[in-house]
Amino acid sequence: MTLYYEDDSVMIFHADCRDVLGTLHANAVVTDPPYGETSLDWDVPVSEWARLLIPDSLWCFGSLRMFMRRAEEFAGWNLAQDVVWEKHNGSNFHADRFRRVHEIAAHFYRGAWDAIYKQPVTTQDATARAVRRKERPPHTGEIAGSTYTSEDGGPRLMRSVIAVPSCHGYAQHPTQKPVGILRPLIEYSTPVGGVVLDPFMGSGSTLVAAKEAGRAAIGVDVDERYCEIAAGRCAQGVFDIAAASMSTSSIYDVLDTAWNSTGHGSDGEGQ
Ligand SMILES: C[S@@+](CC[C@H](N)C(=O)[O-])C[C@H]1O[C@@H](n2cnc3c(N)ncnc32)[C@H](O)[C@@H]1O
Numbered sequence: 001m002t003l004y005y006e007d008d009s010v011m012i013f014h015a016d017c018r019d020v021l022g023t024l025h026a027n028a029v030v031t032d033p034p035y036g037e038t039s040l041d042w043d044v045p046v047s048e049w050a051r052l053l054i055p056d057s058l059w060c061f062g063s064l065r066m067f068m069r070r071a072e073e074f075a076g077w078n079l080a081q082d083v084v085w086e087k088h089n090g091s092n093f094h095a096d097r098f099r100r101v102h103e104i105a106a107h108f109y110r111g112a113w114d115a116i117y118k119q120p121v122t123t124q125d126a127t128a129r130a131v132r133r134k135e136r137p138p139h140t141g142e143i144a145g146s147t148y149t150s151e152d153g154g155p156r157l158m159r160s161v162i163a164v165p166s167c168h169g170y171a172q173h174p175t176q177k178p179v180g181i182l183r184p185l186i187e188y189s190t191p192v193g194g195v196v197l198d199p200f201m202g203s204g205s206t207l208v209a210a211k212e213a214g215r216a217a218i219g220v221d222v223d224e225r226y227c228e229i230a231a232g233r234c235a236q237g238v239f240d241i242a243a244a245s246m247s248t249s250s251i252y253d254v255l256d257t258a259w260n261s262t263g264h265g266s267d268g269e270g271q
Helices: 065-067 179-189 206-212 224-236 250-260
Strands: 002-006 010-014 028-031 057-062 080-093 100-109 130-133 148-149 159-162 196-199 214-221
Touching: 002 224, 028 130, 028 179, 057 065, 057 179, 057 206, 080 130, 080 179, 100 179, 130 214, 148 179, 179 206, 196 206, 206 224, 214 224
Parallel strands: 010 214, 028 057, 028 196, 080 159, 196 214
Antiparallel strands: 002 010, 057 100, 080 100, 130 148
């Protein structure tokens, strides 16, 4: 296991994630593991990783087929919700089926839901209307009817189907996720100045999205080629300290704690 790259807000480990996950603390995990659905050399399902995680909040990309096949990986986790990433142009593996233009990100949690950090994401595209709430059905208890109003261009909860163009034309990884689909998941599940962990970081899209959102990030990949690409992207990125509620030194503290907990102290190998 090697600390491959480190800056103000990011740590990258070159390792099999199963060797380090038991030591890496973060507010939430946002990751895109191998689905085991292509002939790419690294696309081999990894067992045990979800069980080894320390955080109790996990966004995991996958296909319905993967989640059904790999259901045992998520034993001990509760499903909270799922989001659909709608791509502009999908894969066409089967000519006898619908053209597949989406992937799923499933949100799992462990322990009490109330203890899980969550900050629902809103978009500024409400349309003005006044809606009269109907009385709830008897099994949800008695409440009087009420109304709520929304304003043109005001906030509304982000919808669970999120359209973001895929990375065709500029991808540095064969299954690179666009920053635009990762950022709302990070903002929902990690406070400003908090830490997000990606055990299968590939080209480091989660780390870049975290930087843009004023969060710190820890990434792991077993393939050194992708550590190099992720480090290059992070070195170009801008960490929005102004948007962070933690001071810079606190973020250093968080990352130092993550590193020290691996048993390497501050004398680890840098890039
Ligand atoms: C689906 S890709 C992630 C792509 C990434 N979301 C991006 O935007 O570039 C999965 C990654 O997991 C890595 N991987 C596979 N097995 C691993 C393991 N045991 N530990 C750490 N990384 C692993 C692969 O090298 C690959 O880069």
